[in-house]
Amino acid sequence: MRADIRIAWILARGSERREWWGISLTLLGALLATGFALTAVTIAAVRGQVSTPYAHGLLNQPGQRAGVVLALVLLLIPVLGFLGQCARVGAVHRHRRMAGMRLAGASPVQVRRVAAAESGIVCLAGSAAGSATFAVLLAVTGHTPRPAAWAAFLVVVLTVPVIAALVSVFALRHVVASPLAHVRRTNPDPGRRAALGFMLAAGLIATAGLLFLFPDGKGVAPFVLLVLGLVLLTGAGAIWVAGAFAAFMGRQLTLRAKSPTALIAASRLAHDPWAASRTHAALLLVTVVGVGFVGVRGVLLTSLDDSLRPVDPAFYTTGIDLAAAAVLVALALSLCGLAVGTAESLATRRRGLAAQAAAGVPYTVLARATLLETALPLAPALLLAGAGGSAVYLAYAAIVGGPVPLLPLLVPVAVYAACLLAAATSLPLLRRVANPAELRFT
Numbered sequence: 001m002r003a004d005i006r007i008a009w010i011l012a013r014g015s016e017r018r019e020w021w022g023i024s025l026t027l028l029g030a031l032l033a034t035g036f037a038l039t040a041v042t043i044a045a046v047r048g049q050v051s052t053p054y055a056h057g058l059l060n061q062p063g064q065r066a067g068v069v070l071a072l073v074l075l076l077i078p079v080l081g082f083l084g085q086c087a088r089v090g091a092v093h094r095h096r097r098m099a100g101m102r103l104a105g106a107s108p109v110q111v112r113r114v115a116a117a118e119s120g121i122v123c124l125a126g127s128a129a130g131s132a133t134f135a136v137l138l139a140v141t142g143h144t145p146r147p148a149a150w151a152a153f154l155v156v157v158l159t160v161p162v163i164a165a166l167v168s169v170f171a172l173r174h175v176v177a178s179p180l181a182h183v184r185r186t187n188p189d190p191g192r193r194a195a196l197g198f199m200l201a202a203g204l205i206a207t208a209g210l211l212f213l214f215p216d217g218k219g220v221a222p223f224v225l226l227v228l229g230l231v232l233l234t235g236a237g238a239i240w241v242a243g244a245f246a247a248f249m250g251r252q253l254t255l256r257a258k259s260p261t262a263l264i265a266a267s268r269l270a271h272d273p274w275a276a277s278r279t280h281a282a283l284l285l286v287t288v289v290g291v292g293f294v295g296v297r298g299v300l301l302t303s304l305d306d307s308l309r310p311v312d313p314a315f316y317t318t319g320i321d322l323a324a325a326a327v328l329v330a331l332a333l334s335l336c337g338l339a340v341g342t343a344e345s346l347a348t349r350r351r352g353l354a355a356q357a358a359a360g361v362p363y364t365v366l367a368r369a370t371l372l373e374t375a376l377p378l379a380p381a382l383l384l385a386g387a388g389g390s391a392v393y394l395a396y397a398a399i400v401g402g403p404v405p406l407l408p409l410l411v412p413v414a415v416y417a418a419c420l421l422a423a424a425t426s427l428p429l430l431r432r433v434a435n436p437a438e439l440r441f442t
Contacts (some may be wrong), residue, residue, distance in 0.1 A: 007101075009118030015114075023122050025340060030126025030160055031133070032333070033076055037156045038134045040072040045082045045184035064319075073327045078333035081282040083119070084167045085340040112169060120165030127160040127218025129209035198236055204229030225391055231292070234283040234388020238381040242280050246377035260361065264369035269376065279341035280378060283334040285421065287385040287394075290327050291411045297324065298405030331415070336424040342374065342426040350433035358436035365436050367427050374423040378416065386412035 041066050059065050084394065101111050137144070208226035250270030253262050297320055344352065353366060390408060397404050422428075 004119075005117050008114050008121055012245025024084060026086045026122045027118060027129070028143065029086060030123035030164060031130040031134055033079045033123075033164070034130030034156060034160050035081070035134060036072045036079065036126045037160065038153055040069045041146055041149055041152045041156060042138075044069050045070075045146045045152070047146075049309040055387070068322070071323065072371060073432040075326055075330055075333075078164065078184045078282045078286065078337070078389075080167050080398045082333050082337045082340065083123070083164050085279070085337045085344065110150050116165045116168035119151055120161045124161040127157050128437045130160075131157045149185050166263075175319065180433075185246045198233065201229045201233035201236060204232065226395065227292070230324035230388055230392050230395075231285070231288050234288045234385060234391070235281075238284040238288070238385040238388070239281050241384050242276040242284070242377040242381035246275075260365050261368040261372060264356070264361075264366065265372040265376065268345075268369070270372050273377075275341075279338055279345075280381060280419075283331075283338055283415070284381055284385045286327070286330045286334045287382060287412060287415050290331060290415070291386050291408045292392030293323065293327050293389075294411055295390065295408040298395045298407060299393060299400060299403065302405070312420065315410070331418075335418055336373075338419055339422040339425045342370065342423045343429050345373075346370065346426055346430050346433055353430070354436055357434040363431060363434060369377055370426065370430060371420060374418060378419055381424050382412045382416050382419075425428040 043059065046065060048062065059068065059139070101114065105115075134153075135183070149410075181337050196305065204225050206344060208229060213223065248271045250273055253266030254270055257263050301317075302318070356385055357363070386409070393408060394404065
């Protein structure tokens with residue numbers, strides 16, 4: 001392990017200019033993860049009832065602070081997914097090094113460990129930058145955390161790179177490098193993952209149903225379990241639909257399409273249909289949560305009676321606005337992951353893209369095919385994710401007896417447009433890789 005870390009350090013210092021954009025994204029992901037974790041630790045370290053000038057009293061009560069901490073911890077999920085996408089891109093760009101290590105006698109597992117250690121080293125730098133920025137913010141605000149919090153800060157700074165390295169190992173577990181400078185990805189069984197997600201969701205929904213029928217009196221909220229079950233069920237179903245629909249469209253377009261754009265997109269979808277589910281997983285889950293949140297927000301704001309509001313209604317609106325900000329941050333991170341995943345796909349296929357460009361395929365055709373690869377599997381998956389989120393806020397509206405807003409129905413449409421824009425950010429990379437001159441290096 002020590003030798004792998006030393007090799008990773010040498011490779012990280014010798015990174016090429018084209019790799020620095022991936023390193024910068026990894027640094028950003030580590031900085032965000034550290035910031036969210038340190039903020040959660042700082043809020044969790046506050047004890048008892050306090051009076052703070054922040055968030056209109058939202059941080060004064062222990063129960064309310066626990067909700068804020070939970071939201072910050074949940075934000076780590078899309079950040080870790082983003083780091084996993086960055087690890088895949090880095091592995092593809094370093095394919096010649098990986099092949100060189102294989103020629104020197106390294107095993108595929110050792111190659112993946114070195115690549116993961118590279119991500120860990122970069123994340124350590126990002127974590128250190130995030131902790132320094134957070135320390136400056138603490139000094140500016142004049143807040144002094146408890147002594148135990150400073151020990152937790154050190155644990156966070158050291159844990160984030162370790163978790164990032166583990167995420168990289170998980171993301172690269174199906175990447176195989178051969179000694180002949182060829183990098184490929186093995187195809188796992190997607191049905192097993194989908195079945196596991198469906199079983200866990202069914203367990204949560206069944207538990208919520210039992211608690212509705214037989215309350216235990218211990219404060220367990222069956223509605224929360226029901227919401228988690230619906231979100232997980234819809235998210236797993238949307239991820240499975242994305243892969244299954246990509247495989248179906250790949251077969252159908254290969255047989256029936258006449259447009260060059262559709263044929264190129266169909267070839268990619270048929271070759272690796274579950275790439276869409278890997279790239280869109282976090283995005284689909286965030287869409288389910290986003291649709292449900294927008295609906296619950298509308299029901300909550302319209303059902304609050306003026307007589308029940310405190311003198312300062314900002315207490316309610318501040319909490320809702322912070323939750324909305326958390327959803328938007330998660331959506332932005334998921335869109336960044338989608339953009340990075342699209343770039344990883346183009347970098348992996350640069351040999352084929354360069355050959356197509358050398359054969360006379362116009363750049364516009366390749367660009368439209370790239371967008372079509374994202375648009376086709378994402379449309380039914382987002383439709384299902386919107387239906388799951390709608391079920392969440394409709395259930396809430398039925399419980400509280402509030403009106404049913406229509407604004408959440410526009411959320412999947414907005415997310416779909418944002419996804420296409422995120423995929424379009426990879427088109428400058430397509431222009432570079434779809435160059436016949438790239439065939440000299442492949």
